[in-house]
Amino acid sequence: MFDCNYLKEVNDHLGHEYGDLLLQRIANCIQETISKESIAMRVGGDEFLILCPHHDHQQAEKLIEQLQESFRLKTDNVLKLDAAFGYYTATDDTLSFEEAFHIADQNMYAHKKIIHQQRGK
Template structure:
């Protein structure tokens, strides 16, 4: 946060003024001063402070936009790696389980082909809503792209992840459109076997989701 500093003194010579600026003052005024001049300098400094605040807010908004999927509002791949590396490091350091859930929609292309992309987008947003409603503050729901999602669950064992995933599975089957059965294939993996390398955990969850799809979809594998 930018806090402007105005130096006021009755004995500021050239070297002292330069020193004041070097150590953090943004402006200075000598005593005795005209009140109107003091007010003008303070006003200018407050305007500068507001400008800094606006820039900081815009920077924060741009960073959030860069890490957010524009359709669903979930996090995207740009958010995933920094977050999951920190989460896995913490899980390993403090010895608690972390599970991930890979979600791959079943026959999503058929919905797009039969009903159009608007219907497909509504389904994706519906799934995002389910994930957000069933995630804790420490969890992260991510849209990887297309019809694939990933949920990272710190402090969550594989058995607990199975229970949570079953809730997701049931909720997705209740989503519209009524003319098409909506479902997803789920793959789970966990750090409980001592694996804290994300690429390997992701590969295991992805392979499990593929197996669930080969089983006919609407299934959970690990």
């Protein structure tokens, strides 16, 4: 899962039309990057979840790298596409979906915290 880093700033400074455009670009990046068996959904204002059946740890990290590259390529002088990512790879069915989702969510917020610290915020 991931959380867009600049949606609030875009909405506050450029307006919700540009925020909608940012979300549309993010959605396009997801559609162009994920496999046909994967499922992507928006789960909050600026949070997205991608379910990738049969993906292991390395494939999950590769997907994140591909999404980050796609965001970089779709960034322009007005809209910067960037996100904080978190994931969990289930190798068996010992955790419920909610528990796996919670772990991925915690990992995403840990990544977001690192990003904010690097920016000095």
